[in-house]
Amino acid sequence: MEITRRGFLQGAIGLAGAGMTGALTVPALKSLLPPPITRCNKDDAHDTLTFKSEGGKWYENKGNEVATVADFENIWDVAIVNWGPENLEEELGACEIQLALARVPTETGMEGLGVSVGDGSSMLMAYHTYKCPHLCCKPVYTEQGTSAISGKDYENMFLCPCHLSLFDPISIIKNIDEQGREVMAAELLEGPAPYGLPVVPVAEQNGGLIGLTTEIEWLKYCGQG
Numbered sequence: 001m002e003i004t005r006r007g008f009l010q011g012a013i014g015l016a017g018a019g020m021t022g023a024l025t026v027p028a029l030k031s032l033l034p035p036p037i038t039r040c041n042k043d044d045a046h047d048t049l050t051f052k053s054e055g056g057k058w059y060e061n062k063g064n065e066v067a068t069v070a071d072f073e074n075i076w077d078v079a080i081v082n083w084g085p086e087n088l089e090e091e092l093g094a095c096e097i098q099l100a101l102a103r104v105p106t107e108t109g110m111e112g113l114g115v116s117v118g119d120g121s122s123m124l125m126a127y128h129t130y131k132c133p134h135l136c137c138k139p140v141y142t143e144q145g146t147s148a149i150s151g152k153d154y155e156n157m158f159l160c161p162c163h164l165s166l167f168d169p170i171s172i173i174k175n176i177d178e179q180g181r182e183v184m185a186a187e188l189l190e191g192p193a194p195y196g197l198p199v200v201p202v203a204e205q206n207g208g209l210i211g212l213t214t215e216i217e218w219l220k221y222c223g224q225g
């Protein structure tokens with residue numbers, strides 16, 4: 001069938017009209033859509049690092065209290081703390097996650113990531129023990145042990161129970177994650193993890209400790225982008 005000039009123009013006018021209608025109706029429709037479904041109650045959100053209730057630990061009587069520098073009296077006091085900033089669900093899909101908060105000897109590489117204690121010879125640092133960068137298990141602080149991989153003895157490390165990756169909390173180095181992003185992490189010493197255990201920057205606010213979301217991208221793995 002021959003396309004006449006008149007038919008073409010009529011078609012073009014029709015399409016333009018449809019486009020204008022679309023331009024007018026899409027924003028209007030959007031305003032009618034319900035807000036995205038969220039599971040997290042915004043009233044429960046907290047940047048503060050609060051002690052997890054855990055029997056048998058040195059912080060067992062501090063459950064749900066905001067952690068302070070003074071709580072960590074000794075180097076290698078390590079506690080599991082809850083962290084649930086407002087945008088965590090949007091970023092990581094969880095309302096609240098757990099981190100390991102530790103007082104560790106100060107080393108280069110920790111600048112801007114931790115809170116200095118006393119004369120500056122130790123720092124409070126938070127580690128993303130919520131998920132190992134290998135296959136998402138939860139590394140645990142281990143005071144001392146012998147590596148089942150190398151047979152070497154070690155002290156004060158994070159050990160992943162699933163495939164025995166070992167991370168050094170005082171060696172904070174720049175890693176490149178599987179997406180090509182730079183991540184500051186506790187160095188991977190051995191095991192199958194692709195790189196180190198990311199840290200979460202912490203700061204002091206109103207006398208308590210908070211986790212910062214400035215580097216939330218460092219925590220996006222295990223299917224989170």
Ligand code: FES
Binds near residue numbers: 133160161164193
């Ligand atoms: S999940 Fe941690 S080493 Fe495999």
